[in-house]
Amino acid sequence: MPPFSETLVERLACAERVAVLTGAGISAESGVPTFRDPDGLWQQFRPEELANIDAFLRNPVLVQGWYAHRRAVVEDVQPNPGHDALAELERLVPHFLLATQNVDDLHRRAGSERIIELHGNLTRSYCADCDRPASRDDLAAIDNGAEARCRSCAGLLRPDVVWFGEMLPDGAMERAAEAAAQADVFLSVGTRAVVYPAAGLPLIAREAGAYVVEVNVERSAIASEMSEVVLGPSGEVLPALLDAVRAFTE
Numbered sequence: 453m454p455p456f457s458e459t460l461v462e463r464l465a466c467a468e469r470v471a472v473l474t475g476a477g478i479s480a481e482s483g484v485p486t487f488r489d490p491d492g493l494w495q496q497f498r499p500e501e502l503a504n505i506d507a508f509l510r511n512p513v514l515v516q517g518w519y520a521h522r523r524a525v526v527e528d529v530q531p532n533p534g535h536d537a538l539a540e541l542e543r544l545v546p547h548f549l550l551a552t553q554n555v556d557d558l559h560r561r562a563g564s565e566r567i568i569e570l571h572g573n574l575t576r577s578y579c580a581d582c583d584r585p586a587s588r589d590d591l592a593a594i595d596n597g598a599e600a601r602c603r604s605c606a607g608l609l610r611p612d613v614v615w616f617g618e619m620l621p622d623g624a625m626e627r628a629a630e631a632a633a634q635a636d637v638f639l640s641v642g643t644r645a646v647v648y649p650a651a652g653l654p655l656i657a658r659e660a661g662a663y664v665v666e667v668n669v670e671r672s673a674i675a676s677e678m679s680e681v682v683l684g685p686s687g688e689v690l691p692a693l694l695d696a697v698r699a700f701t702e
């Protein structure tokens with residue numbers, strides 16, 4: 453007995469437009485720690501300590517080192533079947549858009565193309581003063597516990613991620629909100645849905661009449677607003693859902 457309804461399968465199989473929001477949960481089965489689960493990243497550090505510009509300027513070596521560690525974790529793991537299933541869904545649906553809160557690059561590595569990186573991508577870095585993109589060599593000083601600085605202006609290098617209190621990338625939320633408002637089906641996968649504006653996307657889709665589905669191992673903050681809540685690990689649920697959609701359309 454699949455954990456999702458026949459309605460969802462039919463809606464997805466017939467959908468012209470599908471939008472998806474993902475959070476850290478979709479990468480959990482790849483071995484990337486989430487933020488707020490018991491073993492999550494924020495259990496070791498508080499966001500105030502690391503993921504904001506003040507912490508970065510106060511202690512650049514600590515913050516640069518933490519992101520270097522997270523980059524190493526991400527480079528060491530692989531996309532999981534949940535990422536793969538969303539890349540396949542993109543190929544099946546005429547109009548598809550994936551908005552991710554994740555900065556781990558795993559959706560792109562799984563083959564997804566129509567991605568909006570709402571919170572940036574930690575595999576990219578740039579100079580906090582002159583915006584010059586930084587190469588991996590530019591970051592080498594971090595491995596020696598030193599500050600990594602720009603080769604042009606000697607400014608501090610920072611990861612290309614959205615820190616607490618910072619604006620999302622230009623136009624990112626607007627494009628994601630437009631896709632949510634036009635979606636026939638909206639999937640919210642692996643997110644606790646507590647960080648706005650990203651967490652507002654499923655609600656925009658619901659207001660516009662989409663069939664809104666949550667895929668999570670526990671009910672999120674907005675579960676009661678969903679058309680359907682599918683409880684289970686996304687690495688198992690999403691491939692099973694794609695199998696059912698393929699079977700329905702054959």
Ligand code: APR
Pocket residue numbers: 474475476477478480481486487488489492499553554571641642643644645646647667668669670672684685686687
């Ligand atoms: N499959 C599906 N969902 C899962 C899985 C899994 N295998 N494992 C964990 N989850 C769910 C958890 O139940 C939780 O609801 O993933 C969610 C992870 O929630 P958070 O750790 O809060 O991550 P997220 O919602 O992505 O955080 C949003 O907050 O800290 C900021 O910028 C950061 O992008 C992040 C944002």
